[in-house]
Amino acid sequence: MTKPDQDRVVAHPSVAERLEAEALIVDVDGFEGPLDLLLTLSRTQKVDLRRISVLHLARQYLDFVEKARDLRIELAADYLVMAAWLAFLKSRLLLPPDPEEEGPSGEEMAAHLAFQLERLQAMREVAARLMGRDRLGRDIFARGLPERMERVKRVSYTATLLDLMQAYARIRTRDEFRPFVMDRDRVYTMEQALERMRGMIGFAGMWTDIASYLPEGWGGDPVMRRSATAATFAASLELVKEGRAQIRQSETFAPIEIRRTDRERPT
């Protein structure tokens, strides 16, 4: 700590400031990055940040980095990047501007750095003011015993007339086309037809329209007639297969006719 005056951070008459500069080196971990370090260094200039000598600041920073190197303190990469940038800035500020060269002038770069420092400083100041305000739970208080706001959830069911009608239509439609429900009353099965025809075929020596074999009461309702017709036709084919009847249709859509086979007579 008590290093002699061979520091390169010279021109500081006050012991306190020298100690501060020393402390900077020892306490490098305490800085929140290069900008923070620069801001701290800038305080030694004791001027408004707007009038700060960026050149001087760059020198201070570079001295700091140099020292850290001497002391074998490993600096984080961003400190070194800043050092390189400041070295570049320093050279730009010192050398007369080259009209050929592109890019920002040393003054522009310096001004921006000053802006950054001023902004960071300003943010620190307002942060302190903010934290110093009257704060809830410390200076200002909310209701200690808030009353419970009860939440009552009520479910209300609704339906439209359309819903109602569609529901009813759905039920009625189910009645009209019940494809999977065997409605025994209205279906004439082939077994029923076969039994009926077996009893009757023996008397049918003449070609007779199979429609006349339909059971009584099944001719009116179209659904029932269809069912009975289909069953009777199927039963007729069954009788033909058994060899007990013959079947014919003179032309397309003409009545289908049936009569018993003659072979049966000899038996």
Added chain:
Amino acid sequence: MSDPEDTGDAGTERPRESLFAAPVMAEQERMVEAMLFASATPMTARALNDRMPHGCDAAEALVHLQKRYEGRGVRVVRVGDGWAIRTAPDLGFLMREETVETRKLSRAAIETLAIIAYHQPVTRAEIEEIRGVSVSRGTVDQLIEMEWIRFGRRKMTPGRPVTFVVTETFLDHFGLESARDLPGLKELRAAGLLESRPAPGLGAPTGPDEDAAEEPDSGQSELFED
């Protein structure tokens, strides 16, 4: 600390004699007000006094404060040994937030309702016969609770089963004069409602009123024939 206005009233009561005079009563009232507000539990006059500067009289401040809150939205009330700020009893309803969630009636419920509307008065057995499935108690209860159906007269059939009919509330909700205004099967079909899927372009179905006007006797009589 104290407002100049406040000193007017209270100042006359307690002239500031010494350097360490107790705050004026209006100020003490403010303190009690703030403490009662911020405290999580009721506070006794003593506990209030303990926190206040020397020479204060929390009990008196409480009397003033209580008077000040008379007829307000909150009141200063005694709770056991302590004092607390509480909502005025007549405003308790504001502390309840009622959220109403509207849901569609279930399919079972709407079908049951439709059958009752079209076939009323109808017994549970009849509803089941028409729907082809049993009707759950919950469904009927729900419809009764909604006041869309109610019990009708008992049927004069063996067992004298109860019947269900729709209510005024039901007619109101669906904008019907009577259950007879419900469109019949023919109108349903005309409106495309008898197709298993209503056409996508289908808007509102023809109003039951119009339909009813054209065919006054349609609907139920037709439907009741089976």
Added chain:
Amino acid sequence: MSDPEDTGDAGTERPRESLFAAPVMAEQERMVEAMLFASATPMTARALNDRMPHGCDAAEALVHLQKRYEGRGVRVVRVGDGWAIRTAPDLGFLMREETVETRKLSRAAIETLAIIAYHQPVTRAEIEEIRGVSVSRGTVDQLIEMEWIRFGRRKMTPGRPVTFVVTETFLDHFGLESARDLPGLKELRAAGLLESRPAPGLGAPTGPDEDAAEEPDSGQSELFED
């Protein structure tokens, strides 16, 4: 205050309510008073209105109520979009028992919070540019957990980075009506310190992410422009 005019208004708007005129303003004030006392967190005028009978005007009632509590031990304060009742700041000394220990915030967290408050909506890269160091995840997480900051809208810049803004809880905690009332905001703006100035070409190296430099205009303006 108790106007028949109010009733008139409400009546024309809501013809069905005409039988039930809105309560007089004094009564509305009581209601707002009760609700604000009952709630520990700020409530919006809208939320208040939702609980009040039809035709009420919570916003107007709030104005009356705020006036009524001027200079009292508790005050009606605006917090962002909401309203709350809070103890008067000068009486904080009485509430030592109610004091809540706030977690000690690190310097990084305090600075980050201030930057977000004054520059909002602000991206992480912008915060890093201002502080000159990367923002640790833990810092942001802590502030989010305290509900002092939240994610804002994404920036319409390449990469559409997320932004941070301060919350109503933040405003409530620091006794601010809105982010416009942040201390020193005007001065900072006048000094140009809230502008995001792009670094001239080779800017001083800052945080790890330098994309922030590309951002043409920084938040601030968006939120604080009048």
